[in-house]
Amino acid sequence: MKPFIAELLILPILLPLLTGALLALINERHHKAKFVINQVSTLLLLVLAIGLFWLTDGPVTGDDILVFLAANWAAPFGIVLVGDRLATLFMLLAALLANCALIFSYGRWARLGVHFHTLFQLLLMGINGSLLTGDLFNLFVFFEVMLAASYGLLLHGYNVNRIRAGMQYIVVNLIASLFFLLGIALVYAATGTLNFADLATQIPLLAETQRQMLHTAAAILAVAFLTKSAMWPLGFWLPITYSAASPPVTAMLVLLTKIGIYVILRLHYLLFGDAAGDSAGFGQYFLLLGGLFTLTFGAIGLLASQDSGRIASYSAVISSGTLLALMGYGEAITLSAMLFYLISSTLAVAAFVLLTELIERIYTPADSVFALSMEFFAMEEEKKESAGVVIPAAMAFLGLTFAACALIMSGLPPLSGFIAKFSILHQLLQSRNDIASWLLVILLIFAGLTAIISLMRFGVRSFWTAQAAQSPRLKMSEASPILLLLLLCITMTIMAGPLYALLDRVADDLLQTHRYIEQVLHTAPISRND
Amino acid sequence: MELILALAIGILFGSGVWLVLRPRSFQVITGLLLLSYAVNLFIFITGRVHINKPPLTLPEQAATAMQYADPLPQGLVLTAIVIGFATTALYLVVLLGSRGLTGTDHVDGKEREHDE
Numbered sequence: 001m002k003p004f005i006a007e008l009l010i011l012p013i014l015l016p017l018l019t020g021a022l023l024a025l026i027n028e029r030h031h032k033a034k035f036v037i038n039q040v041s042t043l044l045l046l047v048l049a050i051g052l053f054w055l056t057d058g059p060v061t062g063d064d065i066l067v068f069l070a071a072n073w074a075a076p077f078g079i080v081l082v083g084d085r086l087a088t089l090f091m092l093l094a095a096l097l098a099n100c101a102l103i104f105s106y107g108r109w110a111r112l113g114v115h116f117h118t119l120f121q122l123l124l125m126g127i128n129g130s131l132l133t134g135d136l137f138n139l140f141v142f143f144e145v146m147l148a149a150s151y152g153l154l155l156h157g158y159n160v161n162r163i164r165a166g167m168q169y170i171v172v173n174l175i176a177s178l179f180f181l182l183g184i185a186l187v188y189a190a191t192g193t194l195n196f197a198d199l200a201t202q203i204p205l206l207a208e209t210q211r212q213m214l215h216t217a218a219a220i221l222a223v224a225f226l227t228k229s230a231m232w233p234l235g236f237w238l239p240i241t242y243s244a245a246s247p248p249v250t251a252m253l254v255l256l257t258k259i260g261i262y263v264i265l266r267l268h269y270l271l272f273g274d275a276a277g278d279s280a281g282f283g284q285y286f287l288l289l290g291g292l293f294t295l296t297f298g299a300i301g302l303l304a305s306q307d308s309g310r311i312a313s314y315s316a317v318i319s320s321g322t323l324l325a326l327m328g329y330g331e332a333i334t335l336s337a338m339l340f341y342l343i344s345s346t347l348a349v350a351a352f353v354l355l356t357e358l359i360e361r362i363y364t365p366a367d368s369v370f371a372l373s374m375e376f377f378a379m380e381e382e383k384k385e386s387a388g389v390v391i392p393a394a395m396a397f398l399g400l401t402f403a404a405c406a407l408i409m410s411g412l413p414p415l416s417g418f419i420a421k422f423s424i425l426h427q428l429l430q431s432r433n434d435i436a437s438w439l440l441v442i443l444l445i446f447a448g449l450t451a452i453i454s455l456m457r458f459g460v461r462s463f464w465t466a467q468a469a470q471s472p473r474l475k476m477s478e479a480s481p482i483l484l485l486l487l488l489c490i491t492m493t494i495m496a497g498p499l500y501a502l503l504d505r506v507a508d509d510l511l512q513t514h515r516y517i518e519q520v521l522h523t524a525p526i527s528r529n530d
Numbered sequence: 531m532e533l534i535l536a537l538a539i540g541i542l543f544g545s546g547v548w549l550v551l552r553p554r555s556f557q558v559i560t561g562l563l564l565l566s567y568a569v570n571l572f573i574f575i576t577g578r579v580h581i582n583k584p585p586l587t588l589p590e591q592a593a594t595a596m597q598y599a600d601p602l603p604q605g606l607v608l609t610a611i612v613i614g615f616a617t618t619a620l621y622l623v624v625l626l627g628s629r630g631l632t633g634t635d636h637v638d639g640k641e642r643e644h645d646e
Contacts, residue, residue: 137606140613148617151624158627159631160631163624163628163631163639164628164632164639166624166628167621168637170617170624174618174621175550175562175565177613177617178565178566178614181573181610182569182572184606185569185572185573185576185603185606188576188602188603189576
């Protein structure tokens with residue numbers, strides 16, 4: 001491998017860390033400067049993510065998995081960062097969403113409390129670290145960084161609702177972290193290693209008693225990750241948290257559930273894939289069952305939701321349920337459709353979260369919403385016209401973007417949600433013809449139907465029966481991120497063919513575990529003489 | 531010694547679970563502390579329990595694995611303690627904030643109608 005390519009992998013962790021540290025030092029009065037630094041750093045991260053994804057797609061080095069040995073220790077002993085297509089794809093998604101959420105926060109949200117920008121960068125550091133790390137304990141550390149930042153962000157703009165939601169969110173996640181630690185300890189006791197690649201080579205060779213211990217460990221670890229990705233009995237924290245957090249933060253939280261999904265994807269295919277001997281497919285039926293229940297729970301919850309926060313929450317639950325059920329369904333052929341669905345639904349739900357805050361301004365002029373927390377924070381009253389250009393035809397903009405979001409979230413043609421759902425259904429019906437596939441098909445269509453009903457109800461109520469509706473003032477900085485997210489979805493629709501080819505390669509990475517294992521374990525430390 | 535340790539972990543964990551399920555936020559945080567003690571001890575003993583074996587090599591002795599305790603769980607437990615400490619401290623701040631804002635230490639932020 002050429003020098004200084006694998007080293008790039010450390011940058012997505014270092015850059016946010018250093019920016020976050022720098023931002024912590026700057027006084028809150030210099031709001032604009034902080035925002036600019038944060039935005040520049042996040043944009044750099046996006047460039048970096050695009051670059052890394054391009055590199056892992058293999059045009060330069062020939063091999064598509066980048067391995068960085070931190071401190072130059074060989075793989076199972078030292079800390080290792082691994083970037084393959086899946087990790088960098090998620091990184092790209094995270095960077096895109098982060099940029100949009102950040103631009104949105106410029107209008108007011110970033111000013112509602114202290115250290116928003118620092119926490120935002122630390123969150124990004126945690127996310128990138130969790131995506132790139134190659135061993136279980138560092139995954140824990142980065143997860144904690146990510147969660148600690150998300151606690152702070154959830155409480156951002158401190159009010160009673162947020163603190164109540166925060167108490168529950170923090171306790172649930174602390175307990176999930178304890179489960180994570182228990183799982184790690186048991187994995188180490190059973191196999192003597194925590195490195196993903198090394199674990200994958202050890203698992204087929206385990207003796208029966210150790211295998212039982214490993215399975216226990218995997219189940220305990222799964223509790224931690226499934227809590228994060230909001231599987232049915234473990235996901236009750238999600239609606240409360242999502243509806244309480246401020247919109248830019250909720251958009252980032254939508255991403256966090258997907259990080260949980262990423263970890264399950266990675267570990268499930270690497271450790272319990274076809275090469276795992278007696279452990280192959282461990283927990284698969286549980287994932288399928290849990291996914292189906294989550295899907296049902298999400299669909300029913302969505303039907304019952306009236307306010308926008310809950311609609312967004314249950315849409316996220318449905319998306320998690322779909323992904324988990326597909327993972328448990330276990331046909332490799334559905335993987336690329338699943339990834340397409342993941343990207344499309346994440347972008348759409350995030351756009352919806354940002355959009356609903358603007359829609360609510362039709363009734364409640366924004367100032368009254370903020371009055372309480374601004375008073376609480378003793379913020380100086382900002383000048384009304386300070387930030388950005390006011391965009392024209394606000395109502396038309398809101399209506400059109402809402403329609404686009406609704407189409408994607410419920411999977412109606414012609415946007416990306418339809419392509420995602422259609423390809424999933426197509427693959428499901430083609431691959432197997434058993435109860436599981438039919439149940440999944442029925443539930444997916446049912447979930448789509450509930451999404452239509454719920455979103456239509458919300459739309460009719462917001463736009464058509466508005467009594468004293470007055471066209472709200474929208475700033476460019478608030479409208480553009482939503483447009484950007486939706487444009488991405490539209491691009492996904494138009495470029496679906498090339499994108500599927502790309503996602504096929506990503507899925508291939510996941511399935512060909514031996515390549516991952518070889519790359520990680522056979523990367524030699526750099527010798528001193530070089 | 532294994533039995534004593536196992537019992538200690540079990541009791542800590544059990545008490546922790548009971549406390550976490552209580553309605554007062556102070557009880558919850560105490561429960562979280564006990565749970566994290568239990569988990570830390572658990573990580574520690576996955577390296578097996580030894581007496582008089584250092585986790586690091588000594589310069590005057592030959593390095594045979596028999597003489598040393600497994601250093602990795604000890605490293606893990608150190609990290610876990612630090613992280614657990616930090617996140618619990620963070621929860622403490624939220625707890626105090628909640629007490630100040632809502633005027634009650636109930637985890638739901640409001641008293642039930644007929645509480646004990």
